[in-house]
Amino acid sequence: MRTALLAAATALALSFPLAAQEEPKGAPAPAEIVAAAPKADWVAIPAEDLLVMTLAPDAEGNPRTVVIQLMPAPFSQGWVHNIRLFARSGWYDGISVNRVQDNYVTQWGDPNYDNPEATGKPKPLPEGLKVMTEAEYVVDYLASIESGIDIPFDEEDPFFETTCVSGGYFGQDGKFVELEKSCSEVEKWPPASSFGWGFPIAHNARRAWPVHCYGMVGVGRNYSPDTGSGAELYTVIGHAPRHLDRNIALVGRVIEGMEHLSSLPRGKGALGFYTAEEAGKRTPITSVRVANDLPVNEQPRFEYLSTESATFATYAEAIANRRDPFFITPAGGADICNIRVPVRRVP
Amino acid sequence: MRTALLAAATALALSFPLAAQEEPKGAPAPAEIVAAAPKADWVAIPAEDLLVMTLAPDAEGNPRTVVIQLMPAPFSQGWVHNIRLFARSGWYDGISVNRVQDNYVTQWGDPNYDNPEATGKPKPLPEGLKVMTEAEYVVDYLASIESGIDIPFDEEDPFFETTCVSGGYFGQDGKFVELEKSCSEVEKWPPASSFGWGFPIAHNARRAWPVHCYGMVGVGRNYSPDTGSGAELYTVIGHAPRHLDRNIALVGRVIEGMEHLSSLPRGKGALGFYTAEEAGKRTPITSVRVANDLPVNEQPRFEYLSTESATFATYAEAIANRRDPFFITPAGGADICNIRVPVRRVP
Numbered sequence: 001m002r003t004a005l006l007a008a009a010t011a012l013a014l015s016f017p018l019a020a021q022e023e024p025k026g027a028p029a030p031a032e033i034v035a036a037a038p039k040a041d042w043v044a045i046p047a048e049d050l051l052v053m054t055l056a057p058d059a060e061g062n063p064r065t066v067v068i069q070l071m072p073a074p075f076s077q078g079w080v081h082n083i084r085l086f087a088r089s090g091w092y093d094g095i096s097v098n099r100v101q102d103n104y105v106t107q108w109g110d111p112n113y114d115n116p117e118a119t120g121k122p123k124p125l126p127e128g129l130k131v132m133t134e135a136e137y138v139v140d141y142l143a144s145i146e147s148g149i150d151i152p153f154d155e156e157d158p159f160f161e162t163t164c165v166s167g168g169y170f171g172q173d174g175k176f177v178e179l180e181k182s183c184s185e186v187e188k189w190p191p192a193s194s195f196g197w198g199f200p201i202a203h204n205a206r207r208a209w210p211v212h213c214y215g216m217v218g219v220g221r222n223y224s225p226d227t228g229s230g231a232e233l234y235t236v237i238g239h240a241p242r243h244l245d246r247n248i249a250l251v252g253r254v255i256e257g258m259e260h261l262s263s264l265p266r267g268k269g270a271l272g273f274y275t276a277e278e279a280g281k282r283t284p285i286t287s288v289r290v291a292n293d294l295p296v297n298e299q300p301r302f303e304y305l306s307t308e309s310a311t312f313a314t315y316a317e318a319i320a321n322r323r324d325p326f327f328i329t330p331a332g333g334a335d336i337c338n339i340r341v342p343v344r345r346v347p
Numbered sequence: 348m349r350t351a352l353l354a355a356a357t358a359l360a361l362s363f364p365l366a367a368q369e370e371p372k373g374a375p376a377p378a379e380i381v382a383a384a385p386k387a388d389w390v391a392i393p394a395e396d397l398l399v400m401t402l403a404p405d406a407e408g409n410p411r412t413v414v415i416q417l418m419p420a421p422f423s424q425g426w427v428h429n430i431r432l433f434a435r436s437g438w439y440d441g442i443s444v445n446r447v448q449d450n451y452v453t454q455w456g457d458p459n460y461d462n463p464e465a466t467g468k469p470k471p472l473p474e475g476l477k478v479m480t481e482a483e484y485v486v487d488y489l490a491s492i493e494s495g496i497d498i499p500f501d502e503e504d505p506f507f508e509t510t511c512v513s514g515g516y517f518g519q520d521g522k523f524v525e526l527e528k529s530c531s532e533v534e535k536w537p538p539a540s541s542f543g544w545g546f547p548i549a550h551n552a553r554r555a556w557p558v559h560c561y562g563m564v565g566v567g568r569n570y571s572p573d574t575g576s577g578a579e580l581y582t583v584i585g586h587a588p589r590h591l592d593r594n595i596a597l598v599g600r601v602i603e604g605m606e607h608l609s610s611l612p613r614g615k616g617a618l619g620f621y622t623a624e625e626a627g628k629r630t631p632i633t634s635v636r637v638a639n640d641l642p643v644n645e646q647p648r649f650e651y652l653s654t655e656s657a658t659f660a661t662y663a664e665a666i667a668n669r670r671d672p673f674f675i676t677p678a679g680g681a682d683i684c685n686i687r688v689p690v691r692r693v694p
Contacts, residue, residue: 059406102606103561134675189667189680214450214586224675239561239586239684243669246676259449259613266606320536322590328481328571329593333536335682337586 027323030315034342037311042303043198044346045069050291051087051252052300055097055260056284066257067300068217069343071250072197074139075210078132079219079249082230084290089126091231092288097264101272103238106261107220108285109231117276125231132227137246138207190242193336195307199253200336202245210250213240213337215258219249237262240337255302255343301346315342374670377662381689384658389650390545391693392416397638398434398599399647402444402607403631413604414638414647415564416690418597419544421486422557425479426566426596429577431637436473438578439635444611448619450585453608454567455632456578464623472578479574484593485554537589540683542654546600547683549592557597560587560684562605566596584609587684602649602690648693662689 028036049072055064070080086092099107112118191202193211200211210216213236220232228249235254254261265281267274274281291299305312316339321330375383396419402411417427433439446454459465538549540558547558557563560583567579575596582601601608612628614621621628638646652659663686668677 100610102609137675189678223672237585240682242682242685243666243674243678245678247669247674262449263447263610263612265610319590322594325570327590327594328484331536331590331592335537335587335589338589 026325028318029322029324030318032324033311033315033318034305037305037309041306041309041311042344043306045255045302045304045343047292047299047301048084048290049252050300050302051083051288052291052294053092053257053288054286056286058260064257064260066260067255067302068252069255069302069304070252071199071210075197075199076136076219076249076251078130078136079228079230079251082129083233083251085126085128086230087288087290088293090287091123091126092285095123095285096282097261097285098267098282099234099271099273100237100264100266102266104236104241104272105234106237106264107232107234108283109220109233111282113231119279125229129229131229132249134225134227136227137249138209140207195312195339195341198304198307198341200339200341202336209246211240211336212236212242212244212250213253213340214238215254216250217252217254218244219251221248235261240335256300256345302343303346304344305342307341312341315339373672375665376669376671377665379671380658380662380665381652384652384656388653388656388658389691390653392602392649392651392690394639394646394648395431395637396599397647397649398430398635399638399641400439400604400635401633403633405607411604411607413607414602414649415599416602416649416651417599418546418557422544422546423483423566423596423598425477425483426575426577426598429476430580430598432473432475433577434635434637435640437634438470438473439632442470442632443629444608444632445614445629446581446618446620447584447611447613449613451583451588451619452581453584453611454579454581455630456567456580458629460578466626472576476576478576479596481572481574483574484596485556487554542659542686542688545651545654545688547686547688549683556593558587558683559583559589559591559597560600560687561585562601563597564599564601565591566598568595582608587682603647603692649690650693651691652689654688659688662686 049070051068051070053066053068055066057063070083095109096111097106097108098111099105101107110123112120113122191204194201194203194208196208200213200216201208202211203209212218215235217233217235219228219230220234221228230251233251235258264283266272267281268278269275305315316334318324319339320334321332323330396417398415398417400413400415402413404410417430442456443458444453444455445458446452448454457470459467460469538551541548541550541555543555547560547563548555549558550556559565562582564580564582566575566577567581568575577598580598582605611630612625613619614628615625616622652662663681665671666686667681668679670677
């Protein structure tokens, strides 16, 4: 995440280190705002919410570790429970990365599960897994209010509406052509975006749900009504696939080591799955541990910038309106997935 | 791109090939709509608009080729002219990939340019390069109309407005807190999105400009007023960095071989640049050729789905409202960068 913050700060101005050109003065870049945040703005992530995933060393023998932060209540807690159970039973040990699809996902799990080309038997699942319903992809506001979470109910904001696809395009002859309108009964797009509990959240008048931003971790499933157990996980390695929001469970995000998942070779099979000929490309996952179970001196410690803080509000606004020296025209706004909640390791 | 289309079609339902579970019937997926398009909907890309970039073979000795489609008029033509000039003069031969920043860009150029750690001298630039102004990052509508492009001028759509960042976030205690409003004079966000000449285009009442979607190719530059020559190019390998729109020139997109750029090892230096110790990671670029200059039987041929076609309108709507079997809740809309214009190789 640190690399991403530096990126947000200095952008492409520095095509190469500017030995010759002095950096102009200007408004602070987003990363500078974060760097200046007081200690009190940072929130420690509980060790119970951290997964330490160790991959096999790379071709040069370098170790590869990925750290995942699990979402806190009230989101996806059934799946989060299962994931801790999988990790604690050692079920994840020895699974592999089986799918890498460019501009979409890296996915990992048991390579022998439901796979006609499997070379072994599927691993029996551990006892005590919960089964979730599709209703749990989202958090119901009314139920949340009863549990003490106060989310504004907007009576003027209808949940459903007849929405028509419109707009237009420029034809080959340069003429602007209106798109044939197509209407259907769906929810308003885009939903409102917010940050909650340190994560990107979308919501409408009645429900809230996590957003499939880059690095978010979700639960693979089969067709409805299957909702997935947590045996199969994936992370987003491209432009946020928002069409998956509310259709599949999101359980957390990668907070360190993302490059070990995003730079893997893409699979040549359908959907980026590795074919039988590519079995050698399946990156082995040696172990997945809940940080809380590691010896205390081995537990990684991380903190995130509180989305309640004034620093975060300033940071988000600076991303929406870049005024630091490289920029000429501020955008006037930003997509929720471009406002990445800062997370850092605590030494 | 074909892999991306299959992805759009079948999503994560197929955690593994569903040997056991029969695929339910339902509405066609976006890729199925594209596959059914009549031949007449496909537009050939001129050989003059195609760059064939050959990278050094990978560690297993496999060849790696990237094909880039250059943008047509009226966008970025000064830089596009320069890029053809660089390619035709052989200037790109022997440069390298020098920067890979996770969730941002892969960038390539002369590793000896403005680099204190350079081991050689910078390559002299070829003669005949054009110098562009910042005004050319966008296309002016009024000038476009004079040149025959008819883009609607919306008198009710002010170019600038006072915009305030608002919204809210959920605090640790679950309470929804309104973000401190921050106002500035900027353009309305988000700008309207359309497709023009086969590319994703944003526009307001007076100007149009290309959008930094995944795979789009842009021109590295130093601080304003430098606008870059085309010696330094990059492609987006993460969530679309829309804050770069109108601040830097976009010149095209990768239409084949994207995986050869997106799966490269990330640089450990600032902004993802390779450090001196990582010199061995700089992927060499053997050559860049304009397809039109290759022997006719070696010229790759590509076509894109016309954004004027009824097929494309149906495809875009299906992406905005997924009703194919995997999905439960259609999103009701889509970000322009999730509506990828289909491009395919012609055998």
